Amino acid sequence: MSVSASKAGFVLGLVLRQSNLWRRSIVTSAPAVHSVWSALDEETLTDSTPASTPSSSSFLEVESADYRAAAISLPPRPLTQRPIPWPTLFPQAHPSAPPTKLIQPMRCDSIVRHVASGDLVTARAVYDDLRRLQIPIHARAMYLSAATACLDANPPDKDGFLFWLNLIPNRPATRSHPSLKTTWKPIVERISEILGRDSQFLSQFLMLAAKKGLLPVVLRPFINYLVLNLSPQQSVNIMGNVTQTYIVNTSPQELESARGLKHRTVAEKQVSGWWNEYIIAMASAGWTEAVTELLKNPPSSVQWSEPARQRLDQLLSRPRDAEDENTDDQALPDVPWQPRILAQRLRHALHHPPSPTTLATIIRHLEYISSSHPTILQRFKSRFCRPPGALSISLSSRQNLWRHAQLISIRASGSHETAISHFSAHWQWYGLPLSFRSIAPTSTSPKAVPSIDIITSILPSLLSCTLTSDLRSRHMQYLQLAHVLPPSWRPTSATHSTFIREICHRLGPAEGISALYAIIEGGFDPGLQSYNVLLCSLARRGKDDQMIQLLEAMRSTDFEEGSIHGLVGRLPFPNARTYDGIIYVLEKRGDIGLAGQIKRLKREDIDRYRQDEMVVEAQQL
Structure with a gap:
């Protein structure tokens, strides 16, 4: 070893020895050192702080925007002093309270703070950053408020609603509690208001609700929507996927514990109840073939109840x-x-x-x-x-x-x-049609779905409040809508005759003939009532030749194809009400001669009808 190397080693030893002595002095005289350093810090801060800058005990710079942004994202770190319990052999008369559990801060807490402040844009940005860094995001019930805010936005943010709903905690298969119903009732009503014809959004929402265990409070209000707005195949597929997802996500697959068996039993019972309500709604809508197929091949773990079978027998036989x-x-x-x-x-x-x-x-x-x-x-x-x-x-x-x-x-x-x-x-x-809604006042109370008889009953009032120039357009809109309605909600002959009566009364029989022709072209049967209304309108307006021509065409049994006033095909045979209406109009008008001629035609048809009945009875014998 050279002389220079030995001198360097000697110097290094002196330095290390002085460092050890310094550390020992700090440990032995901690209060004194602490006071010295505190005074030194205070003096340094006093000298280095400008007069224009207020003194602060925080190390963050007040004028720094980066520090302020970081302060929002950093979690609070409260320091609580915990007393150390003294070990004893016997129970104490006044035991000390157990120490509170220190909640460890999570990296996703900043998302919750932004949601609580209503800044959903920044919360979404923080979420994207954390996901990019592969940091897990914990589910929290507070995110439901963010989902509700997305629904209340103008226009509603459906994608944002599904995004925040996906971050709430899951629920097992349990009964729907009153508090849960109270929470979700306004949300379901809001979804019903903004849903419209967006069946894809409803399908996504129901699937997500099934994963979260929320079907007991959200599925029933939308069963009628599935039946009335979708084809039977589409609604059956959605119901099957949603209920199967609910069973898989809310109950264990391997039933090894009593608790898991209880959850599976509750889930299967709930699913059976939903399918029973669904098949009754299908039968009410007139989807007879789909109902018959479901009765023969029920979904897995679904049992048809006896009240549901009795109700189905009534609906299918009616x-x-x-x-x-x-x-x-x-x-x-x-x-x-x-x-x-x-x-x-x-x-x-x-x-x-x-x-x-x-x-x-x-x-x-x-x-x-x-x-x-x-x-x-x-x-x-x-x-x-x-x-x-x-x-x-x-x-x-x-x-x-x-x-x-x-x-x-x-x-x-x-x-x-x-x-x-x-x-x-x-x-x-x-x-x-949606055009009729502008006539009616708005109401937010829960409502039932009207039958075709109720729709037919309100049509005269709706048409009376419609402008004369809009009558034909409203009629065409209704015919276009009727093609996509379920069988039980498609127009009857009374529905068609209501439109024909109002059009003939306000626009004349010529427009009534055009409306009748549009009904036939649309693939609907206008029924005898519509022809009776048209005949009375022709008689009331004094168009006797056209009325007689149409009546003779209806009486003719050989009339299969042809065109009478633009009406193509076989026309319905007149009955007693047809003749009574025409006779009443002619007598009220004062045309007694033509009224007598119509009475003679009525007697001829009645005699011919009786003869036909006698022939049919003889053939049956």
Whole structure:
């Protein structure tokens, strides 16, 4: 070793020895050193701090924007002093409280702070940065407020709603608690308002709700939407995927524990209940083939209940009444019944629910005698809508029947605006063109889906409030919409005749013939009622030649193809109501001769009809 190297080693040893001595002095005299360093820090800060800059105990620079941004993202670190419990052999009289658990800060806490402050854009940016760095994001219930804010935005942010909903915690298969229903009720109502025809968004939402275990509170309100707005194949596929996802994500696959078996049992019971409601809604909509296929091949772990089978038997065996008389205002007489007859009608209506038109007639008579019997209408309504021992299904049907009868009674009195308000307050605007909604006032209360009979009953009021120049366009819009409606909501002959009656009354029989031709071209059967309306309109306007020509074409049994006033194909055979309407118009007009000629044609047809019946009976024998 050289002399220089030995000298360097000697110097290095002295330095290390001095360092060790310095450390020992700090340990032995910690209070003194602490006071020295505190005074030194205070002196240094006092000398180095400019006069314009306020003193601060934080190391962050106040004027730095980067530090301020970092201060928002950094989690708070509270320092709590914990007392050290003294070990004892015997329990103490006043034991010290256990130390509080120190929650370790997470890197995704900054997302929660931004969501709490309402800055969803920055929260989304922080989320993207953390995901880019492969940092896990923990699920939190607070993200539901961000999802709700996306729905309330203008326009609604559907993608943002699904994004934040995906970050809330999952739930196992349990019963839907009242608090959960209260939380999700306004959200479901908001989704129903903005949904429209966006079935893809509804499918994504239901799938996400199934993964999160939220189907018990969100699926039932949308079953009718799936049935009424989608084809049977599409709705069945969505129901199958959603319910299967719910079972997989809310219950364990291997049922080794009692708790896992309980969750699986609850999930399968809930899924069976949803499928029973779904198949009843399918039968109500008229999808008979799809219902039959589901009954033969039910989904996995689904059992059809006995009440559901009974309801399906009623719906599938009920024929569709094509000739509805709900639009006949003459069925509501203004002359009151005798008290004995009225009492009989009331007793019979309580035990055997009548048709909406008959019930509307009873309501009109009770309103007529309300001056002498002020409480009779309310007492009858209470007994009719809630009879003793009635089931919930019959209660809802009776209440719907009462509202339908009220609609007919209000419309028959000529209060069309009141009838539209009554319809808007109790039923959805389903089965009608969107252009009709501008006539009605808005209402946010829960509503039922109207049947085709209710739609037919409100049509005269809607058309009366429509401009004459818009009648044909509204009719064409309705025919276009009718092609995509379920079978039970497609127009009947009473629906078509309502349009034809209003068009003939306000635009003339020529426009009525064009509207009738549009119905036939659209693939619908206008029914005999529409032709009866057209014949009476021709007779009322004095177009006797066209009326006779159309009537003879309807009476002709050899008429298969041809064109009468543009009407192509076989026309319906006239009945007694056809002739009675024409005779009434001609006699009111004063044309007794032509009225007698129509009476003679009526007798000929009646005799021919009787002969045909005798021939059919002889052939059967």
